[in-house]
Amino acid sequence: MTRCCTGMVRHPAFDAPHVGEPLDVVFDAGVNLAYAVAAPTVPAKLTEHSQRMAQRIYRVAERVYCAVGYAIANIIFVVGDDGIVVVDATEAVSAAKRIYEDFCSIDPRHAALPVKAIVYTHNHTDHTGGVRAFADESSLAGGSVEIIAHSSLMETVINNANLVAPILATRSAYSFGTLLPPGPTGKVNAGIGPVLIAEAATFLAPTRVFDERLDIMLAGVRFEFRYAPSEADDEIVMWLPDLGVLLSAEVIQGECLANVHTLRGTRYRDPVRWYNTIDMMRGFGATHMVPAHGRPVSGADAVEDVLSVYRDAIQFIHDQTIRHMNLGLSPDELAEAIPALPPHLAEHAWLGEYYGTVKHSVRQVYSGQLGWFDGDPVSLDPLPRVERTRRMIGMMGGTERVREAARAALGDRDWRWAAELATMLVRLDTGDDDARGIKAKALRELGFLTVNTNWRNWYLSAARELEHAYDDLPFNGSGGLASSDVLRAQPLRNVFQRFCVVVDPVRCADVHMSLTLRLTDRDDEAYSLELRRGVLQVHCFALASADVQLALASDVLRGMLRDLPAMLVTGVSSKEIALERGSLEQLQVFFACFDQPSRRMPALATR
Numbered sequence: 001m002t003r004c005c006t007g008m009v010r011h012p013a014f015d016a017p018h019v020g021e022p023l024d025v026v027f028d029a030g031v032n033l034a035y036a037v038a039a040p041t042v043p044a045k046l047t048e049h050s051q052r053m054a055q056r057i058y059r060v061a062e063r064v065y066c067a068v069g070y071a072i073a074n075i076i077f078v079v080g081d082d083g084i085v086v087v088d089a090t091e092a093v094s095a096a097k098r099i100y101e102d103f104c105s106i107d108p109r110h111a112a113l114p115v116k117a118i119v120y121t122h123n124h125t126d127h128t129g130g131v132r133a134f135a136d137e138s139s140l141a142g143g144s145v146e147i148i149a150h151s152s153l154m155e156t157v158i159n160n161a162n163l164v165a166p167i168l169a170t171r172s173a174y175s176f177g178t179l180l181p182p183g184p185t186g187k188v189n190a191g192i193g194p195v196l197i198a199e200a201a202t203f204l205a206p207t208r209v210f211d212e213r214l215d216i217m218l219a220g221v222r223f224e225f226r227y228a229p230s231e232a233d234d235e236i237v238m239w240l241p242d243l244g245v246l247l248s249a250e251v252i253q254g255e256c257l258a259n260v261h262t263l264r265g266t267r268y269r270d271p272v273r274w275y276n277t278i279d280m281m282r283g284f285g286a287t288h289m290v291p292a293h294g295r296p297v298s299g300a301d302a303v304e305d306v307l308s309v310y311r312d313a314i315q316f317i318h319d320q321t322i323r324h325m326n327l328g329l330s331p332d333e334l335a336e337a338i339p340a341l342p343p344h345l346a347e348h349a350w351l352g353e354y355y356g357t358v359k360h361s362v363r364q365v366y367s368g369q370l371g372w373f374d375g376d377p378v379s380l381d382p383l384p385r386v387e388r389t390r391r392m393i394g395m396m397g398g399t400e401r402v403r404e405a406a407r408a409a410l411g412d413r414d415w416r417w418a419a420e421l422a423t424m425l426v427r428l429d430t431g432d433d434d435a436r437g438i439k440a441k442a443l444r445e446l447g448f449l450t451v452n453t454n455w456r457n458w459y460l461s462a463a464r465e466l467e468h469a470y471d472d473l474p475f476n477g478s479g480g481l482a483s484s485d486v487l488r489a490q491p492l493r494n495v496f497q498r499f500c501v502v503v504d505p506v507r508c509a510d511v512h513m514s515l516t517l518r519l520t521d522r523d524d525e526a527y528s529l530e531l532r533r534g535v536l537q538v539h540c541f542a543l544a545s546a547d548v549q550l551a552l553a554s555d556v557l558r559g560m561l562r563d564l565p566a567m568l569v570t571g572v573s574s575k576e577i578a579l580e581r582g583s584l585e586q587l588q589v590f591f592a593c594f595d596q597p598s599r600r601m602p603a604l605a606t607r
Helices: 044-053 091-107 107-114 137-141 153-164 166-177 273-280 300-325 331-337 358-370 386-393 399-411 413-428 431-451 454-465 484-489 493-500 553-559 561-573 584-591
Strands: 022-029 057-059 062-067 075-080 085-087 117-118 146-150 207-211 213-218 221-227 236-240 245-248 287-290 514-520 525-530 534-541 548-552 578-581
Touching: 022 091, 057 091, 057 287, 062 091, 062 287, 075 091, 075 107, 085 091, 091 107, 146 399, 153 166, 153 484, 166 454, 207 213, 221 548, 245 584, 287 300, 300 331, 386 413, 399 413, 399 431, 413 431, 431 454, 484 561, 493 525, 493 534, 493 553, 514 553, 514 584, 548 561, 548 584, 553 561, 561 584
Parallel strands: 085 117, 117 146, 146 207, 245 287, 514 548
Antiparallel strands: 022 057, 057 062, 062 075, 075 085, 213 221, 221 236, 236 245, 514 525, 525 534, 548 578
């Protein structure tokens, strides 16, 4: 055991080499939320990566502190003359509060200073979800705290909450291993941090936004905000010129290769914009760099080294993908042709494939440039998946022959082939528990072999799905993407867009109905949902021809947004909501045209 600069005991098992000058540890919690113990089911490199995630607070430079290892994302504190600036808030209020408590214990002056500003470096929940540890509606309304973000942040929050929340929530659970037990046969770390804290996320809308740049004094400290499109279109970074500190947000995704594509799904991440953003950051000539994930980097040479290799890795992935695309290669062929970075990049301490991989990134570049079509017209209108599988199994001699081959592949430790064969059997009959078990075994073994945490978590989560572990798992359909806070923070018109993507066109093939919601506490404010034979249009006014019109206060309406159809029907039935036109029966007919909220996670491995 060794002692850090504050005299606190440091645990040597949690120490790992780092790039740059020695890091100044001012608080060491003595724990690591990642699984950092060697095990036969965990590659040694992945165990070493876990050791980089000790729960510590670093003093990077005068005034700048970074809390690492408390959640998947860091919190950065900039101590000003008369207050504190909080950069990002992790995904959980509990983690944010713990970080703030430990930060205040370092120096009693920290606790005496108020939080003046909160910065969202981008929209992802692991950077915004803990915000209520530092602010609430009253502090924002009174002006004692402001929240700063890019002007496009709310657009992305709204899209994720209203359109794709159910599938993003499911895929995120698989990517981050939130459904897996921690330990050597489950989740080990989250690649860019030790663990994603599974807790209801909070959210407060930004009060100050900007487009390209914002130069401002916050608590007596000069901040130069810059728009930094990269892994998120709304990413921002901060340069503190008087301190020589670059707050690099998630442009640099911690001590691992960037996720040029994320398996959980997102809009296209343009690699060219990304490495151009890093080049902009290199121009600051920073002495210290503090990322939103991973440990800080100190020393001008070390900062330049990390930024340089990081941008080169991203450009390599982009340029070599385009090079091979122009030779006619398809996405799968690209992954074979460009399986890894060149050695001088692949072996760099900040480019291990613990989070991103070359193989899953090259496919995204293809999709972003050319779309889904691989150029073979057979892909235009293939046989339905189940029908194609049925015919293939028939040609292979039937299900039992395929089952024998899958079991033989297991015996040969040919895990990929066993998984492919078992997938055909499962696709043909999702109730075939023997085939599900073969596939689960193969996927689990593949998970134990990979150093990439996204791949590992996906393999192991899918194995548990195949073993029916999630059959009765409660599912609210959105995770933290459509939390009550998020729904309250956006315009009502955007919230109603959620209904456009749950219309069942079969049920309403001949239906043309409209519902108007009139807000009694807002003069002339009303919203109408017009359903026209399978398409829903949202109007920001009252339709004179509405079949049903309801009147209710705006706060009542916002309190119903998580389950609006059921709560409106209940409110009308109990007379709590005024029915100004139409009937309760018509209201029920209208909402019968939409999908009912799913209480089951979408199946990913058993389709």
